[in-house]
Amino acid sequence: MPKHATTFISTSEAERQLNDLAPPEEMERRREFVAWLRAQMAVPATEEDLEIWREFAADLERDRPKFR
Numbered sequence: 001m002p003k004h005a006t007t008f009i010s011t012s013e014a015e016r017q018l019n020d021l022a023p024p025e026e027m028e029r030r031r032e033f034v035a036w037l038r039a040q041m042a043v044p045a046t047e048e049d050l051e052i053w054r055e056f057a058a059d060l061e062r063d064r065p066k067f068r
Helices: 013-019 024-042 047-062
Strands: none
Touching: none
């Protein structure tokens, strides 16, 4: 086997960051965001919200590639 094919692949910085625990300030920020998101989800969607999502879905359908 060629020498270059046996080189050790080190863990990338992004992977190391994913494995490290977040600092307490970041965890608190995440908790606040989750609380906000749950509060938003608890409120029923208005007709205006539904219209925005219908337009979004129509745009996605219109921009869908035609190949298969």
